[in-house]
Amino acid sequence: MKNYLLALLSSTLLILSFPYTGSFTPFVFIGFVPLLLLRQQFLASGKKPWKLALWTYFSFLLWNLGTTWWVANASISGGIFAFTVNALLMTLVFGSWSLIDRKISTCYSFIMLIPIWILFEFGHHRWDLSWPWLTLGNYFSVRTGWVQWYEWTGTLGGSAWILLVNLLVFRLYNVYRDVAKRNQYIFTILGVLLLPIVVSQILIPFATFSDIVKKPTSLNAVVLQPNIDPYTEKFAASASNEAFTDSLINLANRHVTSETNLVIAPETALPLSFQEDRLHTYNFGQRLSDQVQKWPRANLLIGASTVQILNHKQSVASTPIPNTNEWYESYNASLLLTKKEAPQYAHKSKLVPGVELVPFSAYLPFLSALAIENGGTSGTLGVEKEPKTLQIPVPTYGSGKSFTGNKHNEIFSLAPIICYESIYGDFVRQQVQKGAQVLCILTNDGWWGNTPGYKQHFSFARLRAIETRRWVLRSANTGISGSIDPSGKIIKKTAYWTKTAFTQTVQLRSDKTFYATYGDWVAGLSVSWVFISLSLFLQHLSKKNRKLQQ
DSSP states (O other): OHHHHHHHHHHHHHHHTSTTTTOOGGGGGGTTHHHHHHHHHHHHHTOOHHHHHHHHHHHHHHHHHHHHTTHHHHOHHHHHHHHHHHHHHHHHHHHHHHHHHHHHOSHHHHHTHHHHHHHHHHHHTSSTTOOGGGOGGGGGGGOGGGOTTHHHHOHHHHHHHHHHHHHHHHHHHHTTTSHHHHHHHHHHHHHHHHHHHHHHHHHGGGTTOSGGGTSOOEEEEEEEEOOOOIIIIITSTTOOHHHHHHHHHHHHHTTOOTTOOEEEOOTTSEEEEEEGGGGGGSHHHHHHHHHHHHSSSOEEEEEEEEEEEESSOOSTTOEEOTTSSOEEEEEEEEEEEOSSSOOEEEEOOSOOBTTTBOTTTTTOGGGGGGOOOOSSOOSOOOOOSSOOOEEEEEOOOOTTOOOOOGGGOEEEEEEEEEGGGGGOHHHHHHHHHTTOOEEEEEEOOGGGOSSHHHHHHHHHHHHHHHHHTOOEEEEESSSOOEEEOTTSOEEEEOOTTOOEEEEEEEEOOOOOOHHHHHOOHHHHHHHHHHHHHHHHHHHHHHHHHHHHHO
16 A cells, blocks of 8 residues: 555656646656655565566556546547556666666665666657657746756756756655754755756846847747647548638738738648649649738748659658659648748658657568558658758848838748647757747647647747747647747737637847757766766676675
């Protein structure tokens, strides 16, 4: 019963502190403590380590279920797979640390939980079974005033902060009867808790400062939320890109003015696949191009399902066309239409496992048959070779002044971020490193229904704003659409499941944060830490073997 209560308490604290499954953020600083107590109890009793692994798995499985249960709304089998596998990976990470600490048994090895978990999160962002939703640093997406220092560390810094406080609280529990040590740990915990928050509060007033002070350039955008049901309308047999185009244009024209530079429509706003180099031959393509020409200055960024015809196999996503020597690839894409340039495309590169990506199909092609059908294309989609930006002309504005003439137009870069990509801080920061001056998120969160899922997804975008100090413009098919300033503050936010649009003027920035420049250096530091610790671990085993031989 005690084992059960400790495992349950740990998962409950981690669930209640997660955004929109409780949002009682302070609980995350003690969420791992019951699990550490459970481990301590097992070690003291001399029970087999695999029994501890079962209780650990039970706790992590409840954590995954309690925070991301809504995934099953889109795919029950996909949800079950995500819950069980992610919990297993967490258990292996916790177990690996437990083994090392048990063998070395020093204060140094005890703190090893931090770098090992950091490397797990770092790797979990970069493989076919990637599922970074529960990255610990994401917990602060509803407390952005606490983590303005993410511009230096990214979300991995937040993960390290959480784990360090948990380890210190656990130590405090064990020395509580020793008054001197108790006071020492209390003061240490308060310092570790409060110092990052104090630093964060100092940084907030400076969050919007950049080279825009010297060269002020603004972008006026109209963000659309067409509110098309993905189950009954968007991918229905009667759906047509022409009908969706007319609806989008009618919605946009209610808000576009002579000052508008960019209109943004959500992921797969054009849901029926079309050949990219033949856009002009389709009625909807011509209609969109004509409308962009009619707008005084506005360009159009829109999500679409697209196809390319190839004369060779380009990647695992390439599919042969029967009775020809040609291949085709399908994409979840963003399309940028400007007044003078040819259409620009950027393909989604961080794909959803099971729906847009069949994990490890590059090595085991037969797995492609297991793709989950979830509207639009299924199987493994094509991706970009590296993160991409798109360019449009925008007029220069003076402080408090309106546009004065086309001769002042400049080319600026935007980051097209499609749905799942917005969870990946390193992916977005690479777009900024390539020159992106504003982050444009196109998404369709209607698959999950009215659950915490779409709220969490919107919330995570606030962390991308802080990491890169860029404005975020987010167009979601069914909501939440909105705008977020470089400090992570929500400026505008739409209602869920509502057809609407809004206008937002943002400042374009070219400065780069420490994180945008150097990326996940926290993981690099963790590698060094783990390497040193493993060396000590192997040295310990070597000494033990020599003693046995003697």
